Amino acid sequence: MRFLLIALIALAWPAAATTALDRAIVSQLPNGMDVIVLEDRRAPVVVHMVWYKVGAADEVPGKSGIAHFLEHLLFKGTDTVPGDEFQRLIEANGGQDNAFTSHDYTAYFQRIAADRLDLVMRLEADRMRNLVLSPEIVALERLVVLEERNTRVDASPGGVFAEQRAAVTHVNHPYGRPIIGWRHEIEALSYTDALDFYRRYYAPNNAVLIVAGDVDPAEVFQLAERHYAPLARSEDLPPRVRPQDPVALAERRLVYRDARVTDPVVTRSYPAPHRRPGDQAEAAAAFMLAELLGGTRTAHLPEVLEIDEQVALSAGASFSATSHDPRRFSIFAVAAPGVQAAKLEARLDTALADFLETGPTQADLARVKARVRAAQIYALDGLDGRARRYGVALASGLTVGDVQDWPAVLQAVTLADIRAVAARIFDRNQAVTGYMLGPEDAQ
Amino acid sequence: MIRLVLILAIALAAPLRAATDIVEVTSPGGLTAWLVEEPSIPIVTLNLHFEGGPAIDPPERAGATVLMTGLLDEGAGDRDAQGFAVAREELALRLGFSTNRSAVTVGMTMLSENRAESLALLRSALTEPRFDPEPLERVRGQILSGLRRDQTNPRAILGRAVNRAVYGDHPFARDRDGTPDTVSGLTREDLLAAHARAFTRDRLTIAVVGDITAAELGAPLDDLLGWLPEATVPPPADADLSDAAQTVIIPFASPQSTARFLHTGIDRDDPDYIAAIVVNHILGGGGSLSRLTQEVREERGLTYGISTALQSSSYGSLYGGALSSANATMGQALDLVRAEWARMADEGISQTELDAAKMYLTGAFPLQFNGNGRIARYLIGLQLSRRPIDYIDRRNGLIEALTLEEVNRVAARLLKPEALRVFVIGQPEGVTPTE
Numbered sequence: 001m002r003f004l005l006i007a008l009i010a011l012a013w014p015a016a017a018t019t020a021l022d023r024a025i026v027s028q029l030p031n032g033m034d035v036i037v038l039e040d041r042r043a044p045v046v047v048h049m050v051w052y053k054v055g056a057a058d059e060v061p062g063k064s065g066i067a068h069f070l071e072h073l074l075f076k077g078t079d080t081v082p083g084d085e086f087q088r089l090i091e092a093n094g095g096q097d098n099a100f101t102s103h104d105y106t107a108y109f110q111r112i113a114a115d116r117l118d119l120v121m122r123l124e125a126d127r128m129r130n131l132v133l134s135p136e137i138v139a140l141e142r143l144v145v146l147e148e149r150n151t152r153v154d155a156s157p158g159g160v161f162a163e164q165r166a167a168v169t170h171v172n173h174p175y176g177r178p179i180i181g182w183r184h185e186i187e188a189l190s191y192t193d194a195l196d197f198y199r200r201y202y203a204p205n206n207a208v209l210i211v212a213g214d215v216d217p218a219e220v221f222q223l224a225e226r227h228y229a230p231l232a233r234s235e236d237l238p239p240r241v242r243p244q245d246p247v248a249l250a251e252r253r254l255v256y257r258d259a260r261v262t263d264p265v266v267t268r269s270y271p272a273p274h275r276r277p278g279d280q281a282e283a284a285a286a287f288m289l290a291e292l293l294g295g296t297r298t299a300h301l302p303e304v305l306e307i308d309e310q311v312a313l314s315a316g317a318s319f320s321a322t323s324h325d326p327r328r329f330s331i332f333a334v335a336a337p338g339v340q341a342a343k344l345e346a347r348l349d350t351a352l353a354d355f356l357e358t359g360p361t362q363a364d365l366a367r368v369k370a371r372v373r374a375a376q377i378y379a380l381d382g383l384d385g386r387a388r389r390y391g392v393a394l395a396s397g398l399t400v401g402d403v404q405d406w407p408a409v410l411q412a413v414t415l416a417d418i419r420a421v422a423a424r425i426f427d428r429n430q431a432v433t434g435y436m437l438g439p440e441d442a443q
Numbered sequence: 444m445i446r447l448v449l450i451l452a453i454a455l456a457a458p459l460r461a462a463t464d465i466v467e468v469t470s471p472g473g474l475t476a477w478l479v480e481e482p483s484i485p486i487v488t489l490n491l492h493f494e495g496g497p498a499i500d501p502p503e504r505a506g507a508t509v510l511m512t513g514l515l516d517e518g519a520g521d522r523d524a525q526g527f528a529v530a531r532e533e534l535a536l537r538l539g540f541s542t543n544r545s546a547v548t549v550g551m552t553m554l555s556e557n558r559a560e561s562l563a564l565l566r567s568a569l570t571e572p573r574f575d576p577e578p579l580e581r582v583r584g585q586i587l588s589g590l591r592r593d594q595t596n597p598r599a600i601l602g603r604a605v606n607r608a609v610y611g612d613h614p615f616a617r618d619r620d621g622t623p624d625t626v627s628g629l630t631r632e633d634l635l636a637a638h639a640r641a642f643t644r645d646r647l648t649i650a651v652v653g654d655i656t657a658a659e660l661g662a663p664l665d666d667l668l669g670w671l672p673e674a675t676v677p678p679p680a681d682a683d684l685s686d687a688a689q690t691v692i693i694p695f696a697s698p699q700s701t702a703r704f705l706h707t708g709i710d711r712d713d714p715d716y717i718a719a720i721v722v723n724h725i726l727g728g729g730g731s732l733s734r735l736t737q738e739v740r741e742e743r744g745l746t747y748g749i750s751t752a753l754q755s756s757s758y759g760s761l762y763g764g765a766l767s768s769a770n771a772t773m774g775q776a777l778d779l780v781r782a783e784w785a786r787m788a789d790e791g792i793s794q795t796e797l798d799a800a801k802m803y804l805t806g807a808f809p810l811q812f813n814g815n816g817r818i819a820r821y822l823i824g825l826q827l828s829r830r831p832i833d834y835i836d837r838r839n840g841l842i843e844a845l846t847l848e849e850v851n852r853v854a855a856r857l858l859k860p861e862a863l864r865v866f867v868i869g870q871p872e873g874v875t876p877t878e
Contacts, residue, residue: 042483045810075731084741087731092799094806111810143744150699151747151767155597259696262591297528306581307525313588336584367532374535374554380484381814 024390025217026400029229032205036390036400037220038212040383046213047383048120049109050128051391053208054201056181057103057174057242057324065145065181066197068101069189072141073198074108075099078130086123093119103175104324105395111384114214118223125227128202135191142189149180157258161265161436168254169269169432173245173325203234208394212387240397242325245271248430255435255443263313264335265436266345270425272329275321275406277398283321284409285421286329290319291368292360292418293352294331298367300360301331304351311339311347324396328432329425340442341435356422359415369411376407465822465832468657472665476649477822477832478657481815485555487653488815489565491668492823494646496546497619498679498758500637506621507629507637510579510586512547514634515540517578519567524578527568536561540568544619545679545758547641548823552816555654558663566667569642574634583626590623597695601868604693605703608864609761613682644671646678650822652815682759686862690877693868700773700869704780705763706862709853711755711828717841718853719753719762724800725792726783726858727751727764732799734787738779739766745776757827762857774873781860788858791851805839 025037056067077083090097095112097120110120153159163178170176180186209228211220273282294301294317305312315333331352335344379385393403435443468476497508516531516538517524531538537552538561549569553561593599603618610616620626647668651660686706709719720728727735728751735749751764768776792800812818825834867874 042481043809043812045813084732088799091729091732091803092806094803094808094810096807096810111813113806113809140741140744144740144747147699147745147767147769148747150769154698155767260595262595263588296532298525298532303525307577310581313585334588337587367529371532371535377484377486377554378537378552381486381816383813 024400024404027221027224029204029224031229031231031233033224033228033231034208034394035221035224036208036210036394037215037217038210038383038386038390039215039217040212040386041214044114044214045111045383046114046117046211046215047109047111047387048117048124049107049210049212049387049391050124051105051107051208051210051395052201053105053206053240053395055102055104055106055395056177056179058201058240059174059177059197062185063189063193063197064177065179065186066189066193067106068180069142069145069186070194070197071099071101071106071108072145073133073138073194074127074131076131076133076137076141078126078132080130081123081126082132086127089119089123095120101179103179105392107391107395109384109387117211117215117220121223121227125231128204128207128228129231131198131202133191133195138189138191138194142186145180145186146183149183149186152180153178157256157260157436160258161256161434164254164256165267165269165432165434168252169328170245171248172243174242175325175327200234200236200238203237204228204231205233206237208391210387210391212383240324244325251428252432253434254432255437257437257439257441259439261436261438261441263337264339264341264344264438264441265332265434266335266341266348267330267332267434267436268345268348269328269330269432270427271326271430272319272425273421274323274326275393275396275398275402277402280321280402280406280409281412281417282421284406285413285417286319286425287321287410288365288368288413289418289422289425290317290329291372292364293317293355295368296371298364300355301333301348301351304354305333305344305347309347311336311344315348322392322396322398341437342443345433352426356419356426359419362415365413365415365418372410373407465835466657467832468651468660468664470661470664472669474644474647474649474664474668476651476660476664477826478650478655478660479652479818479822480654480656481652481818482654484815485654486552486815487555487558487651487655488552488819489549490551490650490819490823491549492648492827493547493641493643494545494648494827495641495676495678496542496544497617498545498614499640499676500614500621502614502617504625504629504633504637505617506586506619506626507633508547508641509542509620510583510626510629511572511574511634511637511641512540512542513582513586514574514578515568515572517582518573518575520571520573522567523573523575527564530564534561534564536564538565538568542619544615545756550816550819552653558655562663562667569667570670572638574631579631579634583629586620586626587623590618590620590626593618597697597701597868600693600695601701601703601866604691604868605705605864605866608689608691608866609684609705610682613758614679615682615758639672640676642671643674644668645674647671648823648826650819650826652819652822679758681757684759684761686859686864688862688864688877690865690875691867692871692874692876693866694870695868697869698770699767700770700867700871701765701767702773702777702865702867702871703763703765704777704863704865705754705761706859706864708753708755708760708762709857710760711757715853715856716753716755718845718850719857720804721797721800721842721845721850722787722792722854722857723751723753723762724804725796726787728753729800729803734783735764735780738783739768739776743775743779745769745772745779749776749780770870771872773867773869773871777865777867777874781863784858784860784863787854788860789855791854792847794847797845797847797850801842801845804842808839
């Protein structure tokens with residue numbers, strides 16, 4: 001075996017009883033493909049995932065949706081496994097498979113009996129470099145993607161509102177484009193677009209393999225060497241540098257009206273820090289801030305707006321710490337009957353100002369930390385979730401070490417850290433405020 | 444995602460290493476629970492299922508059970524709503540109370556180190572809920588908001604129309620949340636009455652998975668549930684389901700239409716049920732290789748997702764499916780559905796299809812238990828459908844033993860193309876309503 005185990009890492013926490021379940025064994029193939037093994041011997045099942053470090057935010061302007069469209073096309077066959085033979089083989093072996101696309105990654109996974117790992121690796125490796133497409137196949141699948149857009153975005157007012165908000169928010173960064181793509185651009189995506197994108201980005205030096213379940217790590221590495229090591233690298237992989245948003249000098253506001261909206265919604269977002277390799281403290285503070293502001297029933301915004309003032313049916317905060325580039329910190333509230341959006345926004349601002357002035361208590365923070373720590377134990381119970389945690393992080397430019405450090409970084413956050421990050425985040429000039437209203441609602 | 448996860452699918456397939464892993468525990472007080480010990484992670488999952496639920500609300504008090512259930516974690520004993528929430532967070536307890544159309548369910552996952560305190564908090568929520576005015580009005584407001592939203596949500600409108608047409612005067616025809624009128628009129632006394640109806644020993648099913656032994660389980664179960672009265676009101680009646688072909692269009696301004704199609708189905712305890720699982724898998728239950736997905740999506744690109752499911756319950760069984768398609772193509776898509784329904788009823792399936800379905804269904808069986816929560820839900824399902832405790836050992840054998848003749852006989856029995864009820868919401872072209 002040519003592999004060296006470059007790391008054998010056990011989380012210091014939780015307690016020793018769970019250590020065996022909490023270990024990641026990592027390696028890298030000579031062609032640059034990362035390999036991560038997460039053992040879980042509780043059931044004879046394996047989850048096999050390949051994550052490509054490419055997503056909607058890597059598309060060139062004018063081709064929005066191509067990353068997601070290609071995800072669909074990856075099920076269309078190769079010379080050696082033509083047509084839908086891939087899925088027939090998975091099904092014949094009692095396996096399940098699917099795929100998903102985000103702004104930062106595209107991932108493919110199978111869940112199957114642990115003794116079928118060789119088969120799924122062979123199939124996944126084959127379609128990494130050998131996909132066969134035709135203009136006819138591309139044209140037909142484009143119809144399916146347009147139907148998917150109808151179902152996912154247009155079928156709910158919240159879906160349209162979120163898409164419009166992102167477009168207004170990210171004036172320069174491609175996070176402003178919908179993952180599924182703008183309709184007019186999906187309609188124009190071609191066979192050549194798909195193939196160009198595929199050849200450039202689908203390669204071992206742009207991929208992470210994660211195998212989780214009832215497996216022997218040494219055997220996984222042997223199989224990976226057999227199936228993935230022979231694959232050719234992509235030689236024209238561009239550096240992953242996206243256009244960044246400028247510092248905004250003017251607050252932005254948008255109003256979306258839709259006949260399907262029955263209760264007005266107010267949202268507000270601000271630029272936020274994200275986890276960076278070896279530098280996760282500020283994102284951890286923002287994560288805790290979101291928990292304290294809106295993460296639970298006892299958080300500040302629900303307590304003030306839902307319970308004390310009764311101006312909101314629900315209120316909260318939303319923040320995702322893991323992304324390749326900085327994203328947004330959001331707060332939101334749904335108006336109680338008779339409460340106008342402008343009044344709700346004013347109450348939201350007052351609640352936020354009070355929080356910044358008086359701040360959370362040590363007891364509040366301790367409670368959040370206990371819950372976050374417990375979530376780490378609960379997370380051990382799900383094979384897919386464990387694998388996804390690593391996949392998302394690595395596709396966002398983080399390392400296995402960062403993933404392992406993250407729980408401790410969260411536990412180290414202090415009230416002073418939270419106050420400091422809040423002071424940085426809540427800059428009104430950088431804010432985007434959205435109203436989603438019914439046709440007759442007053443602003 | 445390449446495929447929409449099949450939300451209709453009612454999975455009765457799932458996987459343990461061996462049936463011996465399930466033990467039946469009887470508490471000193473006579474409560475029985477099914478237990479899977481899983482000591483490798485220091486957590487315990489407890490699921491409780493109380494049959495009845497919204498289906499036993501009096502019609503004029505529709506929604507009482509949902510509101511009552513929504514208030515169980517909003518104050519109990521000497522803790523007000525905020526006090527209860529703080530206690531739950533301090534224990535890092537995952538506790539959810541919910542309803543489906545004929546049950547109140549409790550799902551709880553606790554850290555082993557907090558087991559006693561967590562069970563005590565649950566006991567307090569179940570035995571001494573406060574139903575204080577502030578949370579009552581707040582949760583009522585949230586339910587009314589949901590009802591308003593449903594009035595402009597095409598899928599919710601469609602679901603109601605289907606339920607009204609299929610279930611007639613059975614409680615399943617109603618919305619389990621109630622109506623704006625009934626919810627607005629509910630009083631604290633109504634909630635106490637709903638509480639008394641919901642929680643009885645005769646309709647209780649218990650599943651436990653995790654870091655606890657059979658010996659350790661009995662006494663805590665009695666502490667938690669020993670107070671339950673034997674029985675109060677009778678369980679819901681069976682639904683009187685019958686077939687009546689119809690096509691209904693609900694006009695709704697949207698670029699895409701959504702359709703549901705169904706007729707009467709097959710009960711879980713019917714000897715043909717196992718064969719029906721195979722029929723459904725091949726017709727529309729089996730993802731991208733099913734006949735319907737091949738015809739409607741893969742060959743023609745008319746939809747992102749089409750699926751079917753056996754909707755079998757002890758109150759009456761249905762069989763049907765759903766799809767969305769652009770308004771212009773909905774008529775064509777539904778024509779294909781009818782044609783495939785008829786083709787499988789008339790000609791059955793091939794040996795190749797049967798072999799592939801068996802390989803998938805038996806192979807996928809052990810995959811679905813991914814975590815304590817899913818195992819616990821499966822144990823509840825097994826008990827509710829009165830499967831033997833060794834069903835998991837036997838189930839793949841039942842699938843393997845099916846012959847082509849048997850499956851085709853059941854296909855002809857299950858599939859009634861002439862009896863399909865079709866409901867479409869949107870502005871579909873090429874669909875002719877029956878009235």
